[in-house]
Amino acid sequence: MAAASIRIFDLHCDTLDSLSMYDVEPFSRSASNVREGDDLAHNSLQLSLERMAQAGSWCQCFAVWVPDDLSKTGLKPHEFYRKVASYFREQLEEHRPEVCQVLDGRKVEDAFSDGRVAAMLTVENASPLENGLSILDEMRSDGVKMITLTWNGQNCIGSGNDAREGLSSFGIKALKRMEELHIVADVSHLNDAGFSDVLSHATRPFVATHSNSRSVCAHPRNLTDYEFEAIRDRGGLVGINYCRSFIADRFNQGSGKDSGQPDVTFDELSYHIDHFLELGGEHIIALGSDFDGSTTPSWLSGAQDMPAFHALVARRFGEDIAEAMFFQNAASFFARNEED
Template sequence: MSEIATKPLRIFDLHCDTLDALCMNDASAFVSLPSIPAGSDMVGNPLQLAAERMATAGQWCQCYAIWVPDDLAGTGLTAHEFYDRVAAYYHGQLAAHPSELHGIRDGRTIEGALAQGGVGCMLTVENGSPLEDGMEVLDQMHADGVKMMTLVWNGQNRIASGNDTQDGMSAFGRSVVRRMERLKMVVDVSHLNDAGFKDLLACSERPFVATHSNSRAICAHPRNLTDYQFRAIADRGGLVGINYYRAFVSERFGLDHGEPGPGRPEVSFDDLSYHIDHMLELDGQGTIALGSDFDGSETPSWLSGAQDLPRFYELIAGRFGADVADDMFFNNAARFFARNEEL
């Protein structure tokens, strides 16, 4: 049996939307969510990520995002209230499943969490719009254990502008970044537009990440990174999580934010590997990671959930070598978050 087949698989995924899919399933007015059976939770559910299937696939550390959509019409919630609801759900799940879910508040404890079995869980936020209520919300997030925050989603908030808009970062946004850096809360630039990225480079000092963004040189979607942006992240010692969302992998699915239309071809492993290959050409072996966007996007049929990660690892290792696969699947992210506590 080959070395690839026998060594234990370790997985560190920088982004998923599983919390929203579980917690906000009764508030479908703001977004289309899959219907899930009553009693589903983080451990057992029919979504792409369920801890029981994740633990079977390998030793798994997952960043669970609280995604706050730009449009909350129909929910009856403010952005801050939305955050509070999902954060409370997350902490309730950790308390209810102490053997299966292990919360990680310090990147240096990842190894210890995984040694207990189950899934290591890191809380993150996608869209800083709850900070409309003020900087104290960021301190609340830090107290809640949030380790990373995507500054914006596709629109504009008090911090900055997303890729559907044109403005850069605000003065308040710059102060948010400085406060995040003091708290060792990682800045995530996925969804940030090009003007905002340049502003972030000018106002930040610590490494930052793009949790779920691909290469714009391969697929010209504004959610993907230019070579300049990828190199800037790499030069800072940051991470870029490969996104499995079809529309960010191949231009065959268009430049909109919709799902693939009838008759459009499947995204292949080759399509996704072109992004990885290009990032490796940019000297990115120490930068690339996983950023699945599971439970928040339509992914290829061959990469449809936790159960497909062992085969995905074999494909990556077979094409790029086991060292690249190990770095991409786990090592780079684990080292980054441990190092983040020391900087």
């Protein structure tokens, strides 16, 4: 399959924060190569509109990541969300010929016909809801299609994998309101207790945008087989994460962790895909790159590497699985999500 003909639907990246907050901790550590004047179209990050368009027809979920600790930004969670969401709108306006926002999940491919990148706005960490559910209506108006309920710590909704509590009573109400607004709940980062609560209270399919298999790599950010099967049975999605720490256990052992370890191989990443396929995930697996928010393998370092990655997946698992994983599963899910 030629590079220009592949279709890509990526459920998660942190590019917006890296660009709009590049000179503020903690973003400056991960965006050290961002320079004043860089924007969504042209930059030295893992994702740019220019390189995405060159790789194929691309739909990208751009997350507003709200860190648990905002003390160095001087912003409250809802203020932080508004700042980054405003940057997203400015970039859409500035680069109209290159990108358009997807407000209806059934319209993803309309952007492709114009040769543009399709952009979905999402939120990572529901902490901006601390002032009440009304922020959800604002997010819906902004075109937010999905919210990761927590990051690693605890917020007003529940707890991430660094904490133990499940969903709060407010979190259960928020989940219900999100479903009413057709904003998809994302359980990546949520701990096991919170996952169980989502499973008990959700009435619509939910997703894990960037989580791998815990049976293959024992990181708590990854999904247990039970959790994957629950998402499968609800008709949700699971995005394969390219972060090395969620692919191979050796990056989570000892004090050095990443230091001195050999790079992750395609075989190691493919073990996660293969395991999810063994669990009946052929219509569930998708892409959840975590680009511009994590350390990825050298051979999967940005948009320019996606055609070669697609070729590897197609060679190992077949063209049908590659097309489903790279695009069709996510596109079908978000089209269904518009239905009552």
